Amino acid sequence: MKFLPGLRAFTTKSNGIVRELLNQVHISEAYDPATGQPEPIKRPYIAVWDCGATATVISPKIAQELNLQPSGKENVHSVGAGDQSHEYEANTYLVNIYLPNNVWIVGVRVSDGGIAGADVLLGMDIIAFGDFAITNHNGHTHWTFRTPSNEPIDFVEEINEHNRKHGIHAAPLSQDEKRKQRNRDKKSKKARHR
Amino acid sequence: MLDREYHYFKTHESDLIERYNGKFIAIVDEEVVGVFDSELTAYQEMKKKYGLGKFLLQHCVPSKDRVIQRYHSRVAFG
Numbered sequence: 214m215k216f217l218p219g220l221r222a223f224t225t226k227s228n229g230i231v232r233e234l235l236n237q238v239h240i241s242e243a244y245d246p247a248t249g250q251p252e253p254i255k256r257p258y259i260a261v262w263d264c265g266a267t268a269t270v271i272s273p274k275i276a277q278e279l280n281l282q283p284s285g286k287e288n289v290h291s292v293g294a295g296d297q298s299h300e301y302e303a304n305t306y307l308v309n310i311y312l313p314n315n316v317w318i319v320g321v322r323v324s325d326g327g328i329a330g331a332d333v334l335l336g337m338d339i340i341a342f343g344d345f346a347i348t349n350h351n352g353h354t355h356w357t358f359r360t361p362s363n364e365p366i367d368f369v370e371e372i373n374e375h376n377r378k379h380g381i382h383a384a385p386l387s388q389d390e391k392r393k394q395r396n397r398d399k400k401s402k403k404a405r406h407r
Numbered sequence: 408m409l410d411r412e413y414h415y416f417k418t419h420e421s422d423l424i425e426r427y428n429g430k431f432i433a434i435v436d437e438e439v440v441g442v443f444d445s446e447l448t449a450y451q452e453m454k455k456k457y458g459l460g461k462f463l464l465q466h467c468v469p470s471k472d473r474v475i476q477r478y479h480s481r482v483a484f485g
Contacts (some may be wrong), residue, residue: 243450268476282460284450286413289476289484301484303476304408307450307464320447324476327483334482 222359223314230368231354233310234262238333240275243307243320254279255311258332262345262356266336269323271306275332276325281306287370310339316360318342411436412463427467434463 216267241255242309258275268289275281283304289299303324310333318339328334343360376382386394412434416423423432423439431449433441435457435470443449453462478484 236414243447245447245451248451265480266476266478266482270478270482283408284453285464286409286460286464287476289478291478291482291484292480299484302413303484319451319466320445322446324484326478329482332479336478367475 220359220361221314221316222357223312223316224355224357225313227354229354230349233330234276234354234356235331236260236262236335238313238335239311240271240279240333241309241311242279242281243309245319246317253307255309260310260333261328261331262335262340264337264340266334268336269310269321270326270334270336271308271323272328272332273325276304276306278402279308281308285322287322289322289326291326296312300383310335312358316358318360408460409463416463416465423465424467424469428469430467431464432467434465435461 223236225234236259237257238260239255239257239360242253244250244253246252253396256275256278258271276283285305287303288300289293289303290300303326305322305324308321308323310321312318320339326334340358342362343358344364344366345356345358345363347354347356348365349355415437416434427439427442431443431446431458432439433449433453435444440457441449441453443452446466449464453464
């Protein structure tokens with residue numbers, strides 16, 4: 214594996230299987246650390262990872278506590294009662310998001326909205342900044358994120374590679390697959406005799 | 408807040424996209440006051456010049472290239 218320069222990552226390990234991926238993150242008004250300007254106030258909040266969201270949302274409480282002012286507006290679609298899609302006009306803010314282990318995302322456009330069970334909803338815009346994986350080995354949920362994206366993760370390719378390395382052939386056929394295979398063989402035999 | 412600016416953007420959206428394709432524009436009242444390559448630069452410069460809450464930043468991209476914000480769970484707007 215090769216590592217790209219500037220690669221940063223964090224891993225969260227839970228004690229059991231979890232049904233929601235929560236992290237403590239810090240949020241501040243957007244600023245570019247490279248400019249050497251003083252860092253704005255940043256505060257800790259609970260964030261939930263949500264790949265069903267195309268973008269990131271903060272609760273109105275965060276906008277209030279950090280004294281954020283809207284810098285844009287966006288039409289957003291949310292699925293409500295009875296599977297109906299509703300369209301709203303939401304304020305947007307530009308913020309920095311500080312994930313664990315010094316993984317920073319600078320200048321993220323977020324909307325404000327009510328979020329159940331968390332203060333921040335991290336959507337696919339954040340996930341798309343890098344690579345994100347979830348495992349549940351031995352009954353412990355681990356999730357890990359790195360940015361920028363370093364290389365693809367492919368479980369099928371991992372299994373194939375393992376099998377090639379250890380001389381393991383493809384999994385044995387089930388009874389149904391064996392029957393289908395026999396029928397295919399019969400058909401091709403008939404075709405050859407014609 | 409920024410309703411007037413957003414209304415201006417929505418009313419003139421196709422003209423603005425044609426004119427400033429791919430750029431971030433800053434709107435104050437009903438006027439484009441800045442054109443930028445990056446939203447963060449736009450934010451910092453307009454904050455200095457006009458103060459927060461006084462300008463609207465919009466990305467001028469055709470609707471086919473724009474990611475529609477969709478939420479399938481746990482978030483409520485409006």
